[in-house]
Amino acid sequence: MTQVEAGLGIGEVAERTGLSVHALRFYEREGILLAAPARRPGGRRVYTEGDVGWLNLCVVLRASGMPLPVIRRYTELARSGAGNEPERLALLREHEARVVAQIAALSRSLDLVRHKVAVYEDLIGHEPQPAQAPA
CATH class of the missing domain: 1.10.1660.10 (Multidrug-efflux Transporter Regulator; Chain: A; Domain 2)
Structure with a gap:
C-alpha cells in the first residue's frame, strides 16, 4: 500500500x-x-x-x-x-509575551467579576456559589 x-x-x-x-x-x-x-x-x-x-x-x-x-x-x-532556529525562537518568545500579557489581563478581569458577584450575592442574601468549570 x-x-x-x-x-x-x-x-x-x-x-x-x-x-x-x-x-x-x-x-x-x-x-x-x-x-x-x-x-x-x-x-x-x-x-x-x-x-x-x-x-x-x-x-x-x-x-x-x-x-x-x-x-x-x-x-x-x-x-x-535548519539554520533559522534563532528566528523561530524569537517569534515564539514574542508570542509567549503576548500570551502572558493576555493571561494577566484576564486574571484582572476575573478578579473584578468575582468581586461583583460577591457584591450581588451579599445584596440579595445568597450563599456564595463555587465557580464551575466549563463542561
Whole structure:
C-alpha cells in the first residue's frame, strides 16, 4: 500500500484537529501546511500523521491568539529547515509575551467579576456559589 493510499482523508483530519474541511482548505491556500497534501486519483487530498501534528500545533497557536500571518511565517521558517532556529525562537518568545500579557489581563478581569458577584450575592442574601468549570 502506498503512502497516498494509506493517508488520511480531509474528513478524518478535520475530525482529529477540530478544524472544518473549509478551514483545512483555507490553511492550505494560506501556506499554513508544511507541505501541500498529496492527492489521490481523482484529486482528493491525502494527509499524513505529520500533517495532523502540525495542524494541531497551529490550532493551539491560533487559539492562543497568534495571528495567521505569524503562523504562516513560523511555517515558512520550519519548512525551510535548519539554520533559522534563532528566528523561530524569537517569534515564539514574542508570542509567549503576548500570551502572558493576555493571561494577566484576564486574571484582572476575573478578579473584578468575582468581586461583583460577591457584591450581588451579599445584596440579595445568597450563599456564595463555587465557580464551575466549563463542561
